[in-house]
Amino acid sequence: MRLSQFIFVILLPFFAVCQGKKTEITISGKITGKIPETIEYTLPINGIDYFGFTNSAQTDAAGNFQIKIPSDKTCFIELSTHYQSYGVIIAEPGMTYKVSIHTEVKDGKFKVESKNEKAQALYNQIPNRNMIVGGHFELETKSLMKDSIISRIKQKLEQKRETEIAEFQKLLKDKTISKNFYNLVQSDRNFFYKGAQGSLAFINYLLSAQNKNALSPEQYKKLWKEIFLSNPVNSPELLTSPWFYYYTENYLRYQELIVEGTPSAAISEYHKQGLIHTHNINNAKKYLTGQQLEYYFAAYIYYESINKNYEKELITLFEQFKKEYPNSPYTHFLEPVIIPVIAFHKKKEEPLNEKIKFIDKTDSANLVKDVIKELNGKRFYIDIWATWCGPCKEEFKHNAKLYELLKSKGITMVYISIDKDNRDKQWKEMAQFYNLEGYHIRANEKLDTDLRTLYGNQSMGIPWHFLTDENGTIIKKSLSGPSEIENLEKQLNEVNP
Template identity: 55%
Template sequence: MKQTLPILIVLLQGLTGCQEEKNETTIQGKITGNIPDIMEYTIPVDGINYFGFEDAVPVNSSGHFQIKVNTDQLCFIELSHGYEFYGTVVAEPGANYTVSVNTEHTDNPIEIEGKDKKGQELYNQLHNRSMLKGHFEEEAGKYRKDTVATRIEQSIRKSEEAEIAPFRELFENKEISQDFYQLVKTDREYFYKGVQGSVGFVNFLFSERQQNALSKDAYTKLWGAVFQSHPVSDLRLLKSPWFYHYAELYLRYNDLIKESTSTETLSELHKQGAIHTHNIENAKKYLSGKQLEYYIAAYLYYQAINKNYEKELISLFDKFKEEYPHSEYSHFIEPEIIPVIGFHKKKNDPLDKNIKFLEGTDNINSLKDAAKELKGKKIYIDVWATWCGPCKKEFKHSAELYEALTSRDVTILYISLDKDEKAEQWKDMVNYYNLKGYHIRANEKLWASLRDLRGSDTFSIPWYILADEDGQVLRKYAGSPSDLEKLKKQLEEN
């Protein structure tokens, strides 16, 4: 879901005014292996780090780049390109760092020379150091079947202590600064408190299907306890990359547990196109000041990059700009709201004549049934859903895909896995992306047929299939639109 933002190198310059004077931190870098054209990096706004609030600098042909950031406090700066995360610099105001990134070393590609070198190395070895590597749920999954809350809490505390202890040793040996140690210590404390809260939240979700391992009383206490010992109001938390998700857990606790908002109510708000308004109003009840401004900004950005194009986001962003007219976050959100505006303008345009929605879909229960409707041609099948970010990313290649397939007398069938409540959005999205070909929204029997076809393999989308004129599968896993050469080769072989 992460997207490359425009290069806005001077974004924070000229904003000193009555603020404290900021110091320029410099990162000299060299990247080897697969060299990207740009290096993206998070911009710490008042020391706050979030994966979506970022800038980029060019990388030259030999892999060199230079980053300059103005900051008045120690902060995290994460380096990445697209979906690929390289590592984190714990940056001190006015300091200089030399960074080496080897994209072929996927486990830990970054080396950092400069202030607090040993601490930098240690921090970048942590498994869950970045939002791009997964949320609290990844770590919380270890406790999915544990039935004893006190044992869960003790185990999480041991994991936390095991991560902090080496940093404490470096600090005691004067190999890292006190500020470095305190920042990393706070980051890891709040990460593991987030894990504990997430265990409670996951049990709440499973309780809807009576599959929770902990009792309601146990998971409620486990979840709520984290905010008593480590409150969201603690300004130190803002500096952690985990603040957004920690605050989200806190707001969910208040909404679902304290206020007893039912999942049926939330589902109805989704259908009415009012869920984001509800969530932001809930945030305004429990957050204030910098935390509230940051949370709303991060929330709007996070929802916009999902490319679900909810119209509600447009008015909410307008309201954000009214309430925070000088917010530095608006620069990052606006590029993601513009496509939402474009979507709602485009959806009223007439459909392209080559976009066809199949009728009588209640009786299309298999690929063989679908093939009967497609004029006896070989079929390229794209299994997708409106909520699937990677699916929509592939649509930018749809024009080339359509040309390549139709020139070979192959027809395209898009099978959506969206539920009934998404039917209108599904059709609007087909129009917006101009997906020429045939379209169907899978009923339960077709869904089951696709799951059977997948067999023991993990079911994930996007999924591309080649089938013959009768719906018999030729290629269970065909090339994607972004890998058109592979697909062309498969077509030739079949």
């Protein structure tokens, strides 16, 4: 995955991973505040799980729900709605848990009532326990990016791991938690911090191409190699870890980039040919076997599909997966995320909506004012987006109401993409797939710079919506997107009722 996406993408929720006679885990709960129609929960499959492999339970009008999961192992079960995590239960076979979820309070929104509820609360307080609350490897390494002393890096990571584990050791000693409970938490923390160490090495490898690496090649290679000696990918403990996919992904990078010495130019060529995912799976097949490979293959397809880049090779890989694993329990979870990819490519065969207008002469469009000068209209609603931006594409679901509102106000719709040249084809295909009615321009370098200047920060956050007059002068610098159509209407009325 590209580093910019790898570090900044709004990242997705935790695994539910189970660690034997199979018996039921029962979870009864109540949601107060805004009550979703269903609550999703991760499922233990073959002793390992993934955040995308979930089932759901219906909530009643009062917010009550009940979940029963057959399992023979202690496991993490993540409760969420649309990748928004409520919290995690460390669940043991035969036990019953009562959960309270408050959707409209910041603190204390998730509570588990059980004989080990103190430990449940303790785990949910860990700041890096979940990817969507800052638990990704790359986020953990941010404070270490400028450190050039390996021993100090390892010491800092180990101190954090020991601090988090220490409280659970006390609970184990006074028998508040079982040995299985403790072992699962310990494994989780071990692989998380080793994964962070490997991630730091990988980032230094990437930065070395620009001479911005804090660690020398000898240092980051050593740092990287060490984690797979102490915590190997074929460890049974890794198969019970929530970090299996991401840890294994880091291992495969190490094998390809360091051990095999594959040049970046070769990997770039796979990208150009539209075969990078096929290459990555073929690379995984060299180092993984059996259950590990099946799980990784399925998790890879799921993860790349929900990124909504709609690469056609994912369809081919899905068909390949079904052929190689005809009875896989993971296929059921892959089908819903592959369907939109198939739909995307079918849409390309349809005629282009005449209301989608691409502005092809972009060499002279170096400022927002230059763009507006070429268009007819009195006011313009500008949507800054990119094909790799998940939140941007989520907004497009609400465009029908947006177009109706803009038409009533006499406002012209303009989409400006900040995609680079190599995504020109995908930019046009996505505009067609999402039926983005209005004018479209892909920013050149100077227009991109102008946008960041207008935004006021080089790290421009997108989607970004603003309003200009007929000369391209900004009237309202920050507007709501179509998902908040009522608020957007109020904002437009304030500018010009």
